[in-house]
Amino acid sequence: MxxxxxxxxxxxxxxxxxxxxxxxxxxxxxxxxxxxxxxxxxxxxxxxxxxxxxxxxxxxxxxxxNVGKLIVTEGKFSEVVTYKDQQKYLMDLVSFEKKALIVANANVTIAYDLRQIKYNIDQEKKTITITYVPEPELKINQELQFYDINQSRFNPFGAEDYNKINQKVKEVITKKVEQSTLKSNAENRLLSELSKLLILTNTMGWTLEYNGNIIQKDSDFIKGLTP
The missing domain is CATH 1.20.58 (Methane Monooxygenase Hydroxylase; Chain G, domain 1)
Known part of the structure; x- marks a missing residue:
């Protein structure tokens, strides 16, 4: 006035x-x-x-x-895995088994590289449209310790076994990550950064859109992030 x-x-x-x-x-x-x-x-x-x-x-x-940064959420996981393999000969009459107990300690990171965000600004309509938010990147760095190793001369541990063990441990750890709060914590950090744009656009009287939705509150981002 x-x-x-x-x-x-x-x-x-x-x-x-x-x-x-x-x-x-x-x-x-x-x-x-x-x-x-x-x-x-x-x-x-x-x-x-x-x-x-x-x-x-x-x-x-x-x-x-300012929002365009690398967001990294870290977690540590441990798991005990038993690995067994059996080689059979003479119509399964003779077999040679090998097995081991593995303790896996893993450092897990979930990262959002917000430097890859893509957007359009419509000055006439006072609208900013986020066209792309990068998918989270899951990285598992694991260390394996072997215990109770039993093997036969005719069925010894080799490079192929260690590759199988690494893959099996990674699958177990991945499942454990999915069941943990690490993923939701990473998503919350993502929303925290994106909400800065929402606060700014609301203050200026602009409209923020993402994936066909008008963003009016933080939870509206979830609709766009959920496949």
Whole structure:
């Protein structure tokens, strides 16, 4: 309201001497003065609007760059796995078994690389549309300790066995991660970063969209993130 009153006062201060000049001048002067007033008035109001739109767009892009970071959530997991393998010969009459008890300790990370976020800014509609959010990257770094190793001369442990053991342990750890809170913690950190954009757009009177949904609260992001 204060801004409007100030603007009206400025216009009145400009228009009043113009009107007075109209009565003291001829028709040509009248036309010139009116044209000048309209020109400068147009320049004043349109320039302010363009500056404001540019400022808002720059501010949004700056915040997106601030959000664009690598978010890493870490967890530690341990698991005990038993590995067995049996080789049979002579129509299964003779067999040679090998087995081992493995203790696996794993460092697990779930990462969102928000530097890969893609977006569009529509200045006219005051809308920012997030077109792509990267999928989480799961990494498992595991250390294996072998106990109670039993093997036969005819069925010894080899490189293929260790590859199978590594794969089996990774599958077990992955399942354990899915059942833990690590994934939800990583997702919460993602939402925390994306919510910064929501706060900014709401404050500026803009609209934030993602995956066909208008984002009005943090939980709306879940609709877009869920396949």
């Amino acid at each position: 204060a801004r409007n009153t100030s603007t009206e006062t400025q216009i009145k201060n400009i228009v009043t001497p113009v009107i007075q000049a109209i009565f003291k001048s001829g028709k040509a002067i009248y036309i010139i003065i009116i044209a000048v007033v309209f020109y400068f008035g147009y320049q004043y109001f349109t320039q302010k609007k363009e500056d404001n739109v540019t400022f808002n767009s720059d501010l949004i892009e700056k915040e997106i760059k």
